[in-house]
Amino acid sequence: MRASITWISHLVVTTLGAIMISASVIxxxxxxxxxxxxxxxxxxxxxxxxxxxxxxHAIERPTNLPHQLLQAASAGxxxxxxxxxxxxxxxxxxxxxxxxxxxxxxxxxxxxxxxxLTTLSNSHNSAIYWTMLLLLITxxxxxxxxxxxxxxxLGETIINAIITTSPLSYLATLADWDYLRGEWFYxxxxxxxxxxxxxxxxxxxxxxxTIGLTCHYISKxxxxxxxxxxxxxxxxxxxSL
Amino acid sequence: MNLVRxxxxxCFIFILPLSTVIADDNMDPxxxxxxxxxxxxxxxxxxxxxxxxxxxxxxxxxxxxxxxAFLENRRGYTEDDGPFITRPVAxxxxxxxxxxxxxxxxxxxxxxxxxxxTALQATHNPKYADxxxxxxxxxxxxxxxxxxxxxxxxxxxxxxxxxxxxxxxLSNIYHALESLKATSFDDKDPLWEKAMTFISRSQNNSETNxxxxxxxxxxxxxxxxxxxxxxxxxxxxxxHAGLLSLLFAGADKDDPRVxxxxxxxxxxxxxxxxxGAKKNQGLFYYYNAFAKSMYAFGEARIxxxxxxxxxxxxxxxxxxxxxxxxxxxxxxxxxxxxWEGDKNLCTAWVVIALNHVIKKP
Numbered sequence: 147m148r149a150s151i152t153w154i155s156h157l158v159v160t161t162l163g164a165i166m167i168s169a170s171v172i173x174x175x176x177x178x179x180x181x182x183x184x185x186x187x188x189x190x191x192x193x194x195x196x197x198x199x200x201x202x203h204a205i206e207r208p209t210n211l212p213h214q215l216l217q218a219a220s221a222g223x224x225x226x227x228x229x230x231x232x233x234x235x236x237x238x239x240x241x242x243x244x245x246x247x248x249x250x251x252x253x254x255x256x257x258x259x260x261x262x263l264t265t266l267s268n269s270h271n272s273a274i275y276w277t278m279l280l281l282l283i284t285x286x287x288x289x290x291x292x293x294x295x296x297x298x299x300l301g302e303t304i305i306n307a308i309i310t311t312s313p314l315s316y317l318a319t320l321a322d323w324d325y326l327r328g329e330w331f332y333x334x335x336x337x338x339x340x341x342x343x344x345x346x347x348x349x350x351x352x353x354x355x356t357i358g359l360t361c362h363y364i365s366k367x368x369x370x371x372x373x374x375x376x377x378x379x380x381x382x383x384x385x386s387l
Numbered sequence: 388m389n390l391v392r393x394x395x396x397x398c399f400i401f402i403l404p405l406s407t408v409i410a411d412d413n414m415d416p417x418x419x420x421x422x423x424x425x426x427x428x429x430x431x432x433x434x435x436x437x438x439x440x441x442x443x444x445x446x447x448x449x450x451x452x453x454x455x456a457f458l459e460n461r462r463g464y465t466e467d468d469g470p471f472i473t474r475p476v477a478x479x480x481x482x483x484x485x486x487x488x489x490x491x492x493x494x495x496x497x498x499x500x501x502x503x504x505t506a507l508q509a510t511h512n513p514k515y516a517d518x519x520x521x522x523x524x525x526x527x528x529x530x531x532x533x534x535x536x537x538x539x540x541x542x543x544x545x546x547x548x549x550x551x552x553x554x555x556x557l558s559n560i561y562h563a564l565e566s567l568k569a570t571s572f573d574d575k576d577p578l579w580e581k582a583m584t585f586i587s588r589s590q591n592n593s594e595t596n597x598x599x600x601x602x603x604x605x606x607x608x609x610x611x612x613x614x615x616x617x618x619x620x621x622x623x624x625x626x627h628a629g630l631l632s633l634l635f636a637g638a639d640k641d642d643p644r645v646x647x648x649x650x651x652x653x654x655x656x657x658x659x660x661x662x663g664a665k666k667n668q669g670l671f672y673y674y675n676a677f678a679k680s681m682y683a684f685g686e687a688r689i690x691x692x693x694x695x696x697x698x699x700x701x702x703x704x705x706x707x708x709x710x711x712x713x714x715x716x717x718x719x720x721x722x723x724x725x726w727e728g729d730k731n732l733c734t735a736w737v738v739i740a741l742n743h744v745i746k747k748p
Contacts, residue, residue, distance in 0.1 A: 180535075180554075299723060324494040329554045333613060339668075339724045343492065 156203055157220040163195030164188070164228045181233065182323030188229050189245050189317045196221035196253045197281055201260045201274055208261030209369040211362055217257050218358075222250030241322065244347070248320045251354040252313055256281060258361035265365040265372075287312045288326060292335030302341055309337065310345040316354075319344045412748050413687045414700045419745065422704040423461065425711055426741040429734045430457060432715035434471050436731055440481075441474025443731040447482050447491050450475050451502040453731060456738035458509035461745055466510055476510060479503045483518055487525030488550070496550030497529055497559050501566035508570045523572050526563045530578055531555055542588055542598060542611040545581030556610040557589045561628040561676075564635040574637070583636045585611075590629060591621045592647045605647030606655070606663065615668070622663030626651050627676035634683050649684065654692035658706040667721035671733040678703060678740035685748065700744045707737055 168191035172179065179187070204217040226246040229235060235242045256277060263273035283290075287308050295305060309315045309326070318325040325331055326338040414422075433453045436443055442450045454475040457464045466472050482491050482503075490499035504522035507515040529547045531537045537544045546555025547563045560582055567578070587595050588611040591602035600612045606621020607629030608614040616622055630648040638645050655662040661673040681689070681699045690696045711717060716734045719727035726732050 296722065296724060299728070322493070324549055327494065327549045327554065332554065332615075336724060339615070341726050341729070344494065 152203075153216055153220060156199055156217070157223055160192070160195050160199045160220055160224040161227050163199055164192040164224055165232075167191040167194055168228065168232065180323075180328075182318075182321050183325070183328055184233060185229065185235075185241070185245065185321035186314070186318050186323050186325055188232055189225055189249060189321060190314065192221065192225040192228055192249055193252060193281075193313065193317070196224065196249065197256060197278060200253060201257055201277055202270070204257035205260045205264040205270055205273055208264045209362070209366040214254060214257050214261065214358070214362060218250045218254035221253035222246040225249040241320070244320045245317070248316060248347075248351065251351055251358070252316065254358040255354040255361070258358040258365075262361040262365040262368075265368045281313070284311050285314050288314070288331070288337050289335050292337060295340065296336050305337065305340055305342045306345075309342055310350065315344055316347075316350050319347055319350070412700055413698055414704075414744070415698075418701055418704050421708055422700075422741050422744050425704075425708055426460060426738050426745065427462075428711070428715035429717070429738040429741070430460060432734055433457070433731065433738070437471060437474065441470070441476070441478035443475070443735075444729050445491070447479060447489055447499040448495060448502050449726075449729065449732050449735065450478050451489075451499070451506040452735035452739065454479070454506040455502065455509055456735045456742065458506065459739065459742045461742070466512060472510075476507070479507060480515075480518070483521075487521035487523075487528075489518070489522055490550075494549055497526065497547055498549065498562055500525055500550075501562040505566040505569045508566075519570050523567060523570060526567060527572075527576070527578050529563070530581060532581055539584065543585070545583070545585035546610070547582075547585075554610075555585060557586065557607055557625050557628055557632065558609065558672075560585060561632045561635075564632050568635045579636045582632070583638070586629060586632045586636060587644060589625075590644060590648065591619065591651075592644060594647070595644050604651055604654075605649075606651035607648065614663075616663060616665045620663055621651055621655075622669075623652075623655065623657075623661045624664065624669045624673040624676055626655075626663075627673065627680040630680045631676065631683060634680075640684070652680075653689060656689060656691035656697065658702050667719065668724040669727065670719050670721065671717060671727050671736040672725060674703065674707065675736040675740045678743040682743040682746075682748070687748065703740065704744055707741065 168188050171187060171191065172184075200217045200221060204214055207213040223246070226242060229242055229245055230237060259280065260273050260277040263276050264270055267273060291308050294300075295308070300308075314325065324344075326335070326342070332338040433443065433456065437453075438445070443453050444450075454472070457472060464472055466476065479489055482499075483489050488496040488500045489503035490496040492499070500522050504519045504526075507519055507522075526547070529550055531541075531543050531546050531548075533539075543555050547560040548555040549559060564579075564582055572578075588598050589609070590596050590607050591604050593601045593603050598611050600619050602619070602621070604621050605626075607625040608619040608621060609625055612619050614620045614622060614625070626648055630645065630652065633642065633645050633648065640646070658674070658677070660667055661670045664670075664673070677699075681703075687698060687700070688696050689699055707717070712730075716730040717737045718730045718733045722728075
């Protein structure tokens with residue numbers, strides 16, 4: 147019962163967080179926003195909110211797969227609610243479900259990485275820090291690698307790899323939005339003027355699922371070895387509500 | 388009766404040669420031969436790089452541009468000439484989508500569809516009429532207007548973008564308009580007027596541009612208020628694309644927007660670079676648009692801002708010959724931006740430009 151209440155409370159907080167972040171971003175953007183851009187923005191805000199709220203909760207039990215999957219599910223449901231509420235998409239829209247499922251997989255991979263880092267470092271804080279940093283670096287890769295990509299004459303394969311690495315590209319593909327040629331990104335990175343392909347949805351989904359499962363089973367294997375020795379992880383106290 | 392005969396004879400003696408002089412491009416004959424040879428070498432290169440499925444660079448856009456380069460060449464290639472024409476056509480037809488677009492990817496659908504229907508039109512094969520018509524409808528559907536939530540006062544109203552981003556730009560609309568013109572799209576359609584609104588808002592001409600950012604040099608930016616070369620600066624490739632777009636949309640030589648853009652072209656006349664652009668980005672796009680706009684404008688000579696008169700055909704040919712690769716191709720060795728690191732694309736751009744240099748005014 148207590149676990150269910152905790153899960154629901156995290157779902158509510160994640161959803162409210164996504165709404166608040168997106169409201170402030172949309173308010174700043176001001177002008178008319180095309181539907182695809184709005185979808186990407188909302189799902190990006192949901193990802194950020196999920197990262198802030200759910201990682202710390204997920205790493206409390208890094209070797210518990212159902213626990214990890216529940217966190218991922220709350221990110222998916224949160225996205226579903228936020229996008230459904232703030233856009234004209236109906237609940238029968240395949241795009242809405244694609245986005246929700248995508249967020250679910252991304253969050254699963256993210257929390258599994260955080261779980262692995264927790265197992266390896268025995269530190270929740272450093273696991274959260276490094277996971278957030280990894281998320282930030284990969285998401286913004288098309289931006290900060292922009293100045294290097296043209297002078298270095300990086301080939302199409304490398305350009306595609308950089309774009310694929312960014313979770314933003316995955317979300318944009320799910321939203322059917324050519325974000326690198328959208329107004330803001332076209333102004334701030336040269337990728338939009340180069341030849342590239344967005345990642346395939348099924349393949350990227352499979353990659354995130356594989357990352358999540360691999361990290362989970364590695365942390366489970368390490369956890370088992372640690373529990374047989376003296377170096378077991380002390381359980382992190384659940385936040386009181 | 389004798390007098391009538393004498394008058395007719397005199398007409399033949401004096402007026403006919405005069406009309407030839409008027410129609411003459413004043414091009415150096417030796418240079419013209421070199422231009423023809425260079426175009427042949429470019430086409431020879433493109434024949435070699437054709438894949439088994441007829442494509443080039445695995446792209447509908449590049450394949451269509453190369454196909455157009457062949458079909459519009461002075462040699463008058465047709466589908467009867469063999470697989471170097473029929474296979475690219477088959478490749479384009481293989482990528483016709485249900486929505487009317489012709490594209491191998493979801494995010495370049497405007498460019499791809501535009502150049503594909505232009506190439507199909509150039510085959511003069513009536514079999515493709517329906518595909519072309521559907522392509523026209525698709526391009527028209529991309530135009531941003533009230534239905535998409537853009538009021539006429541919005542800076543993007545009337546524009547056309549890549550086809551997946553809904554952010555329009557002058558380059559995309561120029562290609563769309565060129566293809567619609569080439570395929571005889573209804574010239575009474577409101578599309579042209581809406582397009583004119585967007586084109587005008589991309590020009591640095593405060594007299595005709597209602598946007599506050601507009602400067603006054605007469606050149607064109609990439610889109611209203613933005614240029615990839617800084618702020619909203621005018622640059623060569625977009626100014627030639629803008630001039631062509633104005634002409635496609637129905638403006639004539641007396642239109643103040645046309646006059647202003649031609650003035651910019653005169654004041655920034657050069658073929659050594661894409662004037663106003665960083666690091667020679669979009670150089671071959673510039674050469675292509677330059678040849679087409681100069682041809683469409685119909686003047687054999689142009690006087691630059693310093694008062695020097697140029698034969699643009701001679702200048703362009705000399706420049707293109709000087710950067711011609713040994714294998715017959717052209718490539719932008721300064722910047723890969725906008726796919727100009729792709730030899731097939733640059734070679735197709737150049738051959739289309741040379742076709743305009745060579746053909747009669």
